[in-house]
Amino acid sequence: xxxxxxxxxxxxxxxxxxxxxxxxxxxxxxxxxxxxxxxxxxxxxxxxxxxxxxxxxxxxxxxxxxxxxxxxxxxxxxxxxxxxxxxxxxxxxxxxxxxxxxxxxxxxxxxxxxxxxxxxxxxxxxxxxxxxxxxxxxxxxxxxxxxxxxxxxxxxxxxxxxxxxxxxxxxxxxxxxxxxxxxxxxxxxxxxxxxxxxxxxxxxxxxxxxxxxxxxxxxxxxxxxxxxxxxxxxxxxxxxxxxxxxxxxxxxxxxxxxxxxxxxxxxxxxxxxxxxxxxxxxxxxxxxxxxxxxxxxxxxxxxxxxxxxxxxxxxxxxxxxxxxxxxxxxxxxxxxxxxxxxxxxxxxxxxxxxxxxxxxxxxxxxxxxxxxxxxxxxxxxxxxxxxxxxxxxxxxxxxxxxxxxxxxxxxxxxxxxxxxxxxxxxxxxxxxxxxxxxxxxxxxxxxxxxxxxxxxxxxxxxxxxxxxxxxxxxxxxxxxxxxxxxxxxxxxxxxxxxxxxxxxxxxxxxxxxxxxxxxxxxxxxxxxxxxxxxxxxxxxxxxxxxxxxxxxxxxxxxxxxxxxxxxxxxxxxxxxxxxxxxxxxxxxxxxxxxxxxxxxxxxxxxxxxxxxxxxxxxxxxxxxxxxxxxxxxxxxx
Numbered sequence: 339x340x341x342x343x344x345x346x347x348x349x350x351x352x353x354x355x356x357x358x359x360x361x362x363x364x365x366x367x368x369x370x371x372x373x374x375x376x377x378x379x380x381x382x383x384x385x386x387x388x389x390x391x392x393x394x395x396x397x398x399x400x401x402x403x404x405x406x407x408x409x410x411x412x413x414x415x416x417x418x419x420x421x422x423x424x425x426x427x428x429x430x431x432x433x434x435x436x437x438x439x440x441x442x443x444x445x446x447x448x449x450x451x452x453x454x455x456x457x458x459x460x461x462x463x464x465x466x467x468x469x470x471x472x473x474x475x476x477x478x479x480x481x482x483x484x485x486x487x488x489x490x491x492x493x494x495x496x497x498x499x500x501x502x503x504x505x506x507x508x509x510x511x512x513x514x515x516x517x518x519x520x521x522x523x524x525x526x527x528x529x530x531x532x533x534x535x536x537x538x539x540x541x542x543x544x545x546x547x548x549x550x551x552x553x554x555x556x557x558x559x560x561x562x563x564x565x566x567x568x569x570x571x572x573x574x575x576x577x578x579x580x581x582x583x584x585x586x587x588x589x590x591x592x593x594x595x596x597x598x599x600x601x602x603x604x605x606x607x608x609x610x611x612x613x614x615x616x617x618x619x620x621x622x623x624x625x626x627x628x629x630x631x632x633x634x635x636x637x638x639x640x641x642x643x644x645x646x647x648x649x650x651x652x653x654x655x656x657x658x659x660x661x662x663x664x665x666x667x668x669x670x671x672x673x674x675x676x677x678x679x680x681x682x683x684x685x686x687x688x689x690x691x692x693x694x695x696x697x698x699x700x701x702x703x704x705x706x707x708x709x710x711x712x713x714x715x716x717x718x719x720x721x722x723x724x725x726x727x728x729x730x731x732x733x734x735x736x737x738x739x740x741x742x743x744x745x746x747x748x749x750x751x752x753x754x755x756x757x758x759x760x761x762x763x764x765x766x767x768x769x770x771x772x773x774x775x776x777x778x779x780x781x782x783x784x785x786x787x788x789x790x791x792x793x794x795x796x797x798x799x800x801x802x803x804x805x806x807x808x809x810x811x812x813x814x815x816x817x818x819x820x821x822x823x824x825x826x827x828x829x830x831x832x833x834x835x836x837x838x839x840x841x842x843x844x845x846x847x848x849x850x851x852x853x854x855x856x857x858x859x860x861x862x863x864x865x866x867x868x869x870x871x872x873x874x875x876x877x878x879x880x881x882x883x884x885x886x887x888x889x890x891x892x893x894x895x896x897x898x899x900x901x902x903x904x905x906x907x908x909x910x911x912x913x914x915x916x917x918x919x920x921x922x923x924x925x926x927x928x929x930x931x932x933x934x935x936x937x938x939x940x941x942x943x944x945x946x947x948x949x950x951x952x953x954x955x956x957x958x959x960x961x962x963x964x965x966x967x968x969x970x971x972x973x974x975x
C-alpha cells in the first residue's frame with residue numbers, strides 16, 4: 339500500500355507540474371511528446387511496468403505514436419509503435435460492434451429484432467421483451483457474469499465461439515433493457531450472429547472487412563498468432579521484476595483476443611473519428627457511424643450513457659466515447675474526442691506492482707483531457723437544500739451488478755461490498771471510489787439526487803426503475819456498471835461468525851481430551867449425553883472441513899492462472915457442493931444436542947450457553963451455504 343500511495347503521489351506531482359507549467363497547451367506533437375515523456379516514463383518506472391505504447395491522432399492524421407520501454411526485457415527489444423503487437427483486451431469489442439453495424443447496413447441484422455431469429459439455439463425465456471442486438475451492444479440483455487472458459491490453458495482446449503456459447507447459457511437475471519451490466523458472453527453472442535448472417539468465421543470477417551480496408555497489417559484475432567506476426571508480439575509480464583507468461587488464449591475471442599500494433603489502432607480510431615472513412619476506404623457509412631456513437635442507453639441520467647458498443651465518458655463539455663480493455667497481462671484504453679477529431683490509445687504489457695497500471699491509465703486520460711480540453715470556468719454550485727434527506731437514501735451497503743448469481747461465486751460479491759456513508763454535513767463517501775492518493779472522495783449534492791465531488795469534477799447519480807431505487811453509478815466508472823443495494827445474502831457475517839465459533843469449538847475438542855488424559859479424568863456423561871457430546875463435535879468438524887475446502891478452492895482460483903480454472907476445478911467443485919449437504923444434518927444434530935443439554939439438570943450455564951452458540955453457528959452456516967449456492971450439483975460459473 340505504501341508503494342501504491344507513493345506511485346499515486348508521484349503521478350499527481352507529474353500531473354500538477356504539467357498542468358501548472360503553462361496556463362494553456364496546444365495539441366501538437368512537441369507538446370504531447372514532452373508531456374508523455376514525463377507522465378508515461380516516470381509512471382511506468384514507478385509502477386514497474388516493462389513496456390507500453392501511446393498513440394494520439396488528430397484531424398485524420400497521426401499526431402504522435404510512441405513506444406515506451408521493452409517488448410522483451412531479456413533481449414532488450416524496445417517497443418515499436420509501428421510493429422509491436424499488444425493485446426488490447428475488451429477494446430477488441432469495438433471491432434465486433436463495428437462488424438455488427440456493417441451487417442446492419444447490409445440489411446442482415448435488425449438492431450431491434452429478437453436475436454433468436456439469427457441463432458441455431460435459443461436464449462432462455464424471461465419476463466419482459468426478448469433480447470435484441472441493441473441490448474447486446476449496450477450490455478442490457480440481463481445476463482449474469484460468466485467466468486469459466488474465458489481463457490484456454492492451451493490450444494488443445496481452445497473452444498470455438500459457438501461451442502463456448504452453447505456450453506452454458508448464463509441466467510438472465512434482469513429483464514432486457516432494464517439495466518446495463520457488462521457481459522463478455524453478450525459480446526461473443528453478437529459476433530456469433532455476425533458469423534451466421536455473413537457466412538464467414540468471425541476472424542476471417544474482421545480481417546477482410548475491417549483490417550484489410552484500413553491497412554491494419556499488424557492486427558489479428560487469430561490465436562495462436564500467425565508466424566509472420568508472432569515475432570512482433572510483446573511479451574506479457576505480471577510486472578517488470580518477474581518472468582513473462584505465455585501468450586494468452588481467449589475463448590471469448592470476439593470480446594478480447596485482438597492483437598494489434600499502436601499504429602494499426604491509430605487507423606481504426608481515425609476511421610471512427612471520420613465517421614467510417616480512412617484515406618478513401620469506407621468501413622461504415624457516415625450515418626451508421628454517427629448512430630453507433632450516439633448514446634443508446636443512459637443508466638443514470640444526467641451522467642453519460644452507453645452508445646452502441648462504445649461507452650460515453652464525456653468531460654469538460656466535450657463528447658468523448660471509448661472503451662477499456664484488460665487481459666491478465668495487457669491493459670489498455672481507447673478514447674475518441676468526437677467533436678475535436680482527436681483519439682488517444684494507450685496499452686501496457688503488465689499490470690505493474692499492486693495493479694498500479696489502472697492508476698496510470700486513468701491519470702493519462704484525465705490529464706490529457708485537462709491539458710488540452712480544459713473545463714470552462716464556472717461558479718461553484720451551492721449545496722442542495724435537501725442534501726441530508728437525499729443523502730440518507732443513499733447510505734448503505736452495495737455490490738456491483740456485474741456478478742455471478744446462480745453459482746458459488748456469489749460469495750465474491752459478499753467479499754467486495756461497497757459502503758456509502760454520510761457525515762453531519764450531508765457529504766457522502768463511497769468506499770470503492772478513492773483519489774489517486776488513496777483518500778476517500780467526498781460528494782456534495784448540488785442538484786436533486788445529483789452529487790458532485792468536493793474539490794473534484796466527478797459525479798454520482800441514482801437509478802430508478804418504475805419509481806423503485808435500484809442503485810447508483812459514478813462517472814468515475816464505465817456506465818455499464820451499477821452499484822446495487824446489497825441483498826441479505828451478501829452480508830457474510832453469519833458465515834464468518836459461524837466459521838469462527840466452529841473453529842474454536844473444534845480446536846478445543848482435542849485440547850480438552852489431552853488435558854483429561856494428562857490428569858486421568860474421564861467425561862462425566864453416559865448414554866444419550868455421551869452420544870450428544872460426540873455427535874455435536876463430529877457435526878461441527880464436518881461443517882468446518884467443508885468451509886475450509888471452499889476457502890482453499892477460492893484462494894487457489896483467485897491467486898492462480900484463470901486458464902487453468904475451467905474443467906480442472908469440476909471434481910473439486912462438485913465434491914464440495916455435495917459435501918455441503920452435511921450442513922443440514924449438522925444443524926439437526928445441533929438442535930438435538932441443545933435439547934439434551936438443557937434437559938440435563940447437572941449441566942451448568944456455560945454448557946447451556948455453548949449449546950446455544952453451537953446451534954446458532956451450525957444454523958448460520960447452513961443458511962449461508964444455501965444462500966451463497968455452496969450446495970448443489972452444477973459446475974458452471
